[in-house]
Amino acid sequence: MKNSKKNQKSILKSSRRDFVRNSSIVAAGMMLPGMEMSAMTNVFNEKTLKLAVVGCGGRGTGAANQALKADENVQLVAMADAFEDRLSGSLQSLEKEFEGSKKVNVQKKHQYVGFDAYKKAIDEADVVILTTPPGFRPYHFEYAINAGKHVFMEKPVATDVPGIRKVLEMAKIAKAKKLNVVVGLQRRYQNNYLAIAEQIKQNKAGKIMSGQVYWNSAGVWVNPRKAGQSEMEYQMRNWYYFNWLCGDHILEQHIHNIDVANWFIGEYPISAQGMGGRLVRTGPEHGEIFDHHFVEFKYPGGAVISSQCRHQPGTWSKVGEKFQASKGTVDMNDAGAASITDLDGNDLFRYRGQRDPNPYQVEHDKLFASIRNNEVISDAENGAKSTMTAIMGRMATYSGQVINWEEALKSQEVLMPKDVTWNSTPPTLPGEDGLYPVPKPGKTKVL
Secondary structure, three states, X not given: OHHHHHHHHHHHOOOHHHHHHHHHHHHHHOOOOOOOHHHHHHHHOOOOEEEEEEOOOHHHHHHXXXXXXXXXXXXEEEEEEOOHHHHHHHHHHHHHHOOOOOOEOOOHHHEEEOOOHHHHHHHOOOEEEEOOOHHHHHHHHHHHHHXXXXXXXXXXXXXXXXXXXXXXXXXXXXXXXXXXXXXXXXXXXXXXXXXXXXXXXXXXXXXXXXXXXXXXXXXXXXXXXXXXXXXXXXXXXXXXHOOOOOOOHHHHOOHHHHHHHHHHHOOOOOEEEEEEEOOOOOOHHHOOOOOEEEEEEEOOXXXXXXXXXXXXXXXXXXXXXXXXXXXXXXXXXXXXXXEEEEOOOOXXXXXXXXXXXXXXXXXXXXXXXXXXXXXXXXOHHHHHHHHHHXXXXXHHHHHOOOEEHHHHOOOOOOOOOOOOOOOOOOXXXXXXXXXXXXXXXXXXXXX
16 A cells, blocks of 8 residues: 555656656546546546535534545545534634644635535535535535535435435436445444444344344433524524434434444335333423434334434433344444354354444545545445434334335425525424424324
């Protein structure tokens, strides 16, 4: 790898005569079937990949940091956010992290603020990071793919079914354009999960028949309402608690564990039924989302997965997955442990690898390596279908009904407005008591 980098640098330092000769080779390569100019450029690794970040919160800042470390010849050139303070804070953090290098070069004119700022930032880049609240993701992804950009986007990829259909549509276009799309379901880039997935593929555990997946925790942050703050700004600052922006924590967090079930089983569920509600986090500061969900997902091959997530301080916490298969048990732990044991509890396989590299970093390492090597990573379809699985679970807990995948995928209910401005009225508003309407199982209609 080091020798390769030295060779790349020597090419960059070649004389004008050598450059002309190399250019002739490129021109000849353009005549090869299916070989684009950009692909030949990547062979010589001469191109500085321009990066843009859309959504400059903590996750956007972290993803930008990882992207800049993933490739020695990438430069952050544009940023966009609905809020100027988040953009400037993110930029300051990144400038400090990469002080003394040319990695961060976001001129004032390329710092875009507002709900339509994403278009301007995306236009400046070769690679874009989409890390706004999830409700915006389908529209930002659509614009990026239509503009021919490689994409890293966080999960979930939508908050409603029309958004899912849009992402699935754009996933096909991205493949046709040979654009790389990585989705932030980082367990698929984590060594212990990859090791177990390979063992399952080799039939070490047998057929998975049931399982339990968990994201049980105390909950997340709240930004208190400030005097004079508009309802739109308040909800944008507290996007986690409003379904048009977030989709509930069964999407925002628990999607990771649900995605592992889909991955290991090799299927997406055909139906879901479950229960949920609000028992602890019930104040107006917690918006409209539930503080607990329990769902049974049924799969075409017969597997039944029990899914549970909650935001309740002082309760049992667990983030992980466990599966019962015909030959034994698969046990996963996000901290790095993983094993397959037989029906008597004896080890069939135990992950004993070294400390995992940070899977958040690996996502970007793989993305930029794929771009450089003229390869294609296509995560968008799975990202959409695992998001759809979580939406189906939310539909089941909100309604108390059995939800069928095919019927759910036809839903026309739009949670996320296409065009949002600071003068827009949010889809959800508080009542006279200051409380937001909360779904009621048995009464709430989802289909």
